[in-house]
Amino acid sequence: MIKHNNIIELLKGVKVEFLPLWEVTTWDKKFNAVDNYKQKNIIKYNYLLANKLKMLVSNNGNVKLLTTNTTDLWTTEDLAGERVSEGEIVAIPWGGNVNVQYYKGKFLTADNRIATSNNQDLLNNKYLYYFLLKNVELLNSFYRGSGIKHPNMAQILDLLIPIPPIQLQTEIVRILDTFTELTAELTAELTARKKQYNYYRDKLLTFKEDEVEWKALGDISEKIYSGGTPKTDIAKYWENGTIPWMSSGEVNLTTVYKTEKFISETGLRNSSAKFVPKNSVVIALAGQGKTRGKVARTRIDLTTNQSLASLTFDENKVNSDYIFHFLNTQYENLRQISSGNGARGGLNLQMISSYKVPIPSLKEQDRIVKILDKFEALTNSLTEGLPREIELRQKQYEYYRNLLLNFPKVEDK
Incomplete structure (x- = not known):
């Protein structure tokens, strides 16, 4: 298990440079109120309306459908056709609530704003993703509007990101990926147990009219x-x-x-x-x-x-x-x-x-309760079982994410 002291030792004496996002990332379009020198290059992607995107869903696809919300939707290369894009990217929605997503591979996207590292030897894309996740509340403050909120991209591109050596970025990503994968495994286990619970609950509590x-x-x-x-x-x-x-x-x-x-x-x-x-x-x-x-x-x-x-x-x-x-x-x-x-x-x-x-008989009632209470504790309890374990792992992940990405600026020393 990762320990606090190990993290402190890992970060000890590390030299970090703070650079604005516009200097280390390339985005998908030119933004209003952003100086041209801050966006020398762009990478265009093919965008689809959300309803058009979901019409392409296929159970056996290998092309990610990158909606503005976090979803697990896919399509095939045949259905995607010439609209398919490919790369290692970080996305935030153009409208609505802040949602930071990372993806590497072939994809189709809804109306996201998409960024990628200018230089993978300087900035790891997954590290960029974790940095933006840590700063979701700050990003949210840049989304404005009386109806559907849109991001002020000038403010986002001026965000300063700490850039430690690339080897350290890779190690930070590895550590945070470990927590993320563990939480994902526990969540998958919880989903399976809930299905099992529902099956046994329905089986135990379904009676014929003449049985009871x-x-x-x-x-x-x-x-x-x-x-x-x-x-x-x-x-x-x-x-x-x-x-x-x-x-x-x-x-x-x-x-x-x-x-x-x-x-x-x-x-x-x-x-x-x-x-x-x-x-x-x-x-x-x-x-x-x-x-x-x-x-x-x-x-x-x-x-x-x-x-x-x-x-x-x-x-x-x-x-x-x-x-x-x-x-x-x-x-x-x-x-x-x-x-x-x-x-x-x-x-x-x-x-x-x-x-x-x-x-049914009181004895049968007691038997049913004993079985279902075990499933109830495992799948729904916030003090024990998988929900509690997931909550603890999420808190642990957030703690280490903040610790790993909290580099002091020169003026803070």
């Missing part, structure tokens, strides 16, 4: 009730609050161990908020975006807002985690039955109460 008894949630729940929100303009309802209060957006956490907000005892007494015991199931009755119909389970005692329905169960009769897992497969159905069926539609307690679920 289907019962309404209202018949198997001890309680079904919605919450409430203490008045936000009364400070004593919220200040120094110790009672967890769950908003509708937090249903997307899937398993709730903590909440962002807390209410006071006074706030609880003076609102329609109610205590929800841990190991309950919570369903979003309404909410922004695609929240409506989402399901979560609680691992703490809490209260909720009025857009959430809470379901409690007698664990000697029904495993609440089993209900959680099954209702997670019913997202589309729950949205379809909600009133209005549109963006403003909503579920209500009566709909939830009458919704039927399959109820």
Whole structure:
């Protein structure tokens, strides 16, 4: 594993020259407000509209379709025809949000601004890519416009890039590539595990009508009730609050161990908020975006807002985690039955109460939960499993990227 001390030793005493991008890169077109001496040469590429580009997608292609977003789309040389370009390049979009991409090989491009090194013995293209990635926020400040934002290329070309010896650039690229590849491997593993999880979840939670008894949630729940929100303009309802209060957006956490907000005892007494015991199931009755119909389970005692329905169960009769897992497969159905069926539609307690679920034996419920919880932890948990591992690797990569590319300027010494 790469160590901090090794990086410090690698960078120790290195001589670095800071040069403007226009001096060490060649771009794809002449830019307004950029002096001619800063763009002595250009390399033209064939551009296609985004919708035209995606019409060329082929599963067996070897020509990259370089959209303005990060995608994994390809086409064939036959489909690309004379429009194909080839090279080692770094691209940023001409309009929209900043997205830095690196590619080496044959490609077709949408409306990107494309750069390549003037001299590979002076500037490594992949090093240029990592430098721009490190400075995404700065690049973003150069994108302006009231509608679709476009980059001020004069400012971008005047950016100063640190140029250490080419051997060190190559080593920096190798180190950062190692982190990138590890994250990519973990992400691919997560995708595979999610597919596996979905397969087993659907298999375990699909029942024939005569295999189990289907019962309404209202018949198997001890309680079904919605919450409430203490008045936000009364400070004593919220200040120094110790009672967890769950908003509708937090249903997307899937398993709730903590909440962002807390209410006071006074706030609880003076609102329609109610205590929800841990190991309950919570369903979003309404909410922004695609929240409506989402399901979560609680691992703490809490209260909720009025857009959430809470379901409690007698664990000697029904495993609440089993209900959680099954209702997670019913997202589309729950949205379809909600009133209005549109963006403003909503579920209500009566709909939830009458919704039927399959109820196998408690022993079978426990078995299903045990299997699915393992997959849940591996694929969705932010405290363990692959998501946590990916997050840690990404932070590690960003730390070392900043360390490796943070060369002091002469005036900073």
